[in-house]
Amino acid sequence: MPSLTVGTATAAPGTRARGVIPVTNLPGGRPLDIPVIVLNGVEEGPCLWVDAVVHGDEPEGTLACHWLAAEVDPATLRGSLVLVPVLNVPAFEAAQRGNPLDTFSYDLNRIYPGRADGYLTERLAHAHSQWLRDVASFEISIHSGGAHSYLSETIFTTTDPAAIELAKAMGRGWSLILKNIRPSGSPGAVMHEAGKPALTVELGGRSATSPQDFHRCARILADGVLNVLRHYQMIPGTPTYAKKWYTGFQHALLAPASGLFVAEPGLAFQQRMPQGALLARIVDVYGDLLAELRTPVEGMIFGLRALPTVQTGDWCCFYAQLEGEL
Numbered sequence: 001m002p003s004l005t006v007g008t009a010t011a012a013p014g015t016r017a018r019g020v021i022p023v024t025n026l027p028g029g030r031p032l033d034i035p036v037i038v039l040n041g042v043e044e045g046p047c048l049w050v051d052a053v054v055h056g057d058e059p060e061g062t063l064a065c066h067w068l069a070a071e072v073d074p075a076t077l078r079g080s081l082v083l084v085p086v087l088n089v090p091a092f093e094a095a096q097r098g099n100p101l102d103t104f105s106y107d108l109n110r111i112y113p114g115r116a117d118g119y120l121t122e123r124l125a126h127a128h129s130q131w132l133r134d135v136a137s138f139e140i141s142i143h144s145g146g147a148h149s150y151l152s153e154t155i156f157t158t159t160d161p162a163a164i165e166l167a168k169a170m171g172r173g174w175s176l177i178l179k180n181i182r183p184s185g186s187p188g189a190v191m192h193e194a195g196k197p198a199l200t201v202e203l204g205g206r207s208a209t210s211p212q213d214f215h216r217c218a219r220i221l222a223d224g225v226l227n228v229l230r231h232y233q234m235i236p237g238t239p240t241y242a243k244k245w246y247t248g249f250q251h252a253l254l255a256p257a258s259g260l261f262v263a264e265p266g267l268a269f270q271q272r273m274p275q276g277a278l279l280a281r282i283v284d285v286y287g288d289l290l291a292e293l294r295t296p297v298e299g300m301i302f303g304l305r306a307l308p309t310v311q312t313g314d315w316c317c318f319y320a321q322l323e324g325e326l
């Protein structure tokens, strides 16, 4: 069992190591790095790679990575676990979706595999994807609704059987597995091109960062990763699975008017709804109705706008049109 190196972190068998993947320097002279935690096991096996904060306003995965680094014991690990607690550091520092220092490649999740001689964020994507492609057997990117929305437990992946197996390995509570028909521009696209499975998992958002909610989301995310490790027999224990899995694709329901977005108070995530059901009303500053938002087809909501102020064309609801069970 050899040592495992990612960036400046080298972990001997049975140990943890911390380091960074260097990218470049910022104008003030500080380095732009990607922090990385490497847990190297004691037995040959696959490498699970977890990325948090692809988007800077989605820190649920960071807390989950901190817990995973402490809870997974490299002395009983088969294979290895690589944790990137904060991928897009400048975006995280600004608590914004993208790096505010970068105008032309603001959204890190749209520009993979990046470019060695490209814009700032493209260089970060390039440095990350080189290590990811070489080291990872499978990858999980942890996202949430960020500043704009709350998302319930949802997985996006390809229709590749190995990717579906990885999605099902997230365990109990992760029953919605939506198709990402073109997984272009994300870390998962790099993995897909290399013939290796990857997931985008969603849970949380800034509307759910009260102490209890933030812990709840991070716990569910960390438990999902632990369940994946059990499923692939990388750590001891019996994995759990959802009772059934639904598949389908996402409808983005956009605001038909600007005003105050008032969702129906009884809305429940991941419950079947008929076509034409009322999701929300948009009212003006006097309280008069401007528009209604209704379900476009039979399906279920898996995410909802968090900010009541809404502009025409803003994202209001993450809606799943179901195609059946997996």
Ligand SMILES: [Zn+2]
Residues within 6 Å of the ligand: 054, 055, 058, 143, 144, 146
């Ligand atoms: Zn995101």
